[in-house]
Amino acid sequence: MIRLFLFVLLVSMPAFLSAKSKTWHEVALKKTYIYRLYLNDKQGSPYELNHPEAFLSQRAIERRKRQGIGIDSTDLPVSPTYLKSIREGGLDILGTSKWHNTVLVASPKDNVRTIVKGLPFVKRCLRLYVSPDSMLLTPRLDIGKLTPNDSLSHSIYGDGWEQIRLVNGQKLHKMGYKGKGMLIAILDAGFHNADRIPAMKAINVVATADFAPRRTRSIYEEHYHGTMVLSVMGTNKKGVMIGTAPEADYALIRTEDTETETRAEEDSWTMGAEFADSIGADLINSSLGYTHWDGDSIGPWLRTLDGKSSFISQTASMLSSKGIVLCNAAGNEGYNKWHKINIPADADNILTIGAVDKDSTIAVFSSLGPSQDGRVKPDICGPGVNVSVIDGSGALTTNNGTSFASPIICGLVACLWQALPTMNAKQIINVIRSSADRYKWPDSVYGYGIPDFLKTYNSRNQSQSQSH
Secondary structure, three states: OOEEEEEEEEHOHHHHHOOOHOOOOEEEEEOEEEEEEEOOOOOOOOOOOOOOOOOOOOOHHHHHOOOOOOOOHHHHHOHHHHHHHHOOOOOOOEEOOOOOOOEEEEOOOOOOOHHHOOOOEEEEEEEEEEEOEEEOOOOOOOOOOOEEEEEOOOOOEEHHHHHHHHHHHHHHHHHHOOOOEEEEEEEOOOOOOOOOOHOOOOOOOEEEEEOOOOOOOOOOHHOOOOHHHHHHHHEEHHHHHHHHOOEEEEEEEEEOOOOOOHHHHHHHHHHHHHHHHOOOOOOEEEEEOOOOOOOOOOOOHHHOOOOOOOHHHHHHHHHHOOOOOOEEOOOOOOOOOOOOEEEEEOOOOOOOEEEOOOOEEEEEOOEOOOOOOOOOOEEEEOOOOOOEEEEEOOOEEEEEEEHHHHHHHHHHHHHHHHOOOOOEEOOHHHHHOHOOOOEEEEOOEOOOOOOHHHHHHHHHHHHHHHHH
């Protein structure tokens, strides 16, 4: 089961999904065993806290300074000395997490525990993933052509009008706040054809990366889910579709492999988040989350939805302390037996986004809260039913899911932050919650409710003028 929070009704399934299914082909894979190594310390590292330019971009350093955030030991990269010893032991290194001081390694044999027994700096070794022998993959789709009939002629927003109107985001745009100068990182499964679709050519993509357990030749040849997520924020084609942050910069980061669901994707997500931090991203949108692992009985469990039990949620809960706002889809489990939010939607100090329809009624699929430790979840809700998106074939269509509620909100958070640049990440999160229509009586269905971005902007401006 793919935990991309895309809820597709059969009656609204994009035509290319079924029409192109015959092109899938089976690819043989080499057996691979993936483990997470927990390290004792960072000794032997050449990096120093007073020289952050060696491991953080200038943009990332400036973001920290602007919000009064110091650089600490978690920001130091994993010791290169230790990595050298791990490689010499015969293991392939897939990536590291400096925040957790862990290393993701792979081996063609299940001998990792034996190898690391001789490495005194490794304090724990956890098996995450055993690859299948083969996998079904599909080549790039042909790109369709948008026509005038695909759009709403009465609005410059085209088919994007209803989804921005519901949260009053167009008023920010009218004042000139369209995300300019903000960097939004998208963690997703792939961005099929996003580099070739005419309507998305104007989106300013400044960085790409691939951290998924199964690396790919190009993020633009993988799943189309990220393409749709990007489209609702970044598209800027008048009369066809204007997204919620059409002037923002974007980093497209693949962390999810749709063919499997393993704990290694927690590490991939973490690596993606740390990469976003290092290049100076202001916001992350993650329309991803997890409620089970393939062939593994070791969680996640409902009782662990506390924002700190799972590896991925530990990472997510750290982001605001690094100066980043995370918008994460709540999930589409509302009608399933799991019923509740996913990981990392349980994380603290993030915006977990549920889905409502055009009448502001909760979507039947939207996952429910609260978190296991009693915090309000979802935090807020956004449009997630019959959302206008551009798919991997370049077609303008509609789809459903908290996958789209999250980026719609994320784009407008970027616009709001552009308008209120002196606020830090936690302040932005709290002011958005406080503008939602159920703030005084939150529940486990809507959370604090549906935000009003004009109200948020006006209330903050008013409080700032009164303080002076």
